[in-house]
Amino acid sequence: MNITPPLIGCTTYRKSVPQTRPIDVYGLMPSYTEAISAAGGIPVLIPMGLRESDLFFLFERLDGIVLPGGGDVDPITYGGRANGTVTGIDIDRDRTELFMARTAVANNKPLLAICRGLQVLNVALGGSLWVDIPSMIPGAVEHETPDHMPRNHLSHTIRIESDSHTHRLMGGNNSWVNSIHHQAIRDLAIDLHVTASAPDGVIEAAEIPEHPFVLGVQWHPENLVHDDEAMLSLFKGLVHASSNEYALVR
DSSP, X not given: OXXXXXXXXXXXXXXXXXXXXXXXEEEOOHHHHHHHHHTTOEEEEEOSSOOHHHHHHHHHHOSEEEEOOOSOOOGGGGTOOOOTTOOOOOXXXXXXXXXXXXXXXXXXXXXXXXTHHHXXXXXXXXXXXXXXXXXXXXXXXXXXXXTTSXXXXXXXXXXXXXXXXXXXXXXXXXXXXXXXXXXXXXXXXXXXXXXXXXXXXXXXXXXXXXXXXXXXXXXXXXXXXXXXXXXXHHHHHHHHHHSHHHXXXX
């Protein structure tokens, strides 16, 4: 029996490309598409600017979704208050990703949410965020690795809950992770269950146990797939849940 590789949609962000005449582009770091491909999926980029009806038309043709990292979620979406630490807000990206997160949960579509993606997922389901970890959580470990450090730099450990899909995929109770964020889950959405935490209590992973596959992590496994098989396993879990083979045996 031939199994068609699943189409994994990955949302994008807007960047200005410096040229003689600068232009705006929709883009994504290659590490995301490479990790999806390495896990056996076919990555498909989801542009911003689409109407919700067109987003849903595209959503129905995808087998799984990835919400990647990026700038801050607009605090207005969760009742927070912006301060000088909030950067990279893109209202259209928030709109696109909140729609994709809610629609994936409602339609049992497999979803892997990474860093900002986990924050989007939590907000989409009714949760809130710490606007800035350093100024709001006394004694927090370093979660925002300086820009001059490589993206696979391991910043701190996490403790993984044993009775979780996160644990079954990663195969252990502890792991070192990279960390490139200054916001995190504050009030956890009612449908989400915490499955990993940092030493300071910051939520590092969450999932919906009753869903075929909804898992979010606060670190960047796409930058660690060549260093740690457990990180690639997160993408393999998404691809397996999104595949025709999985659909046949589920």
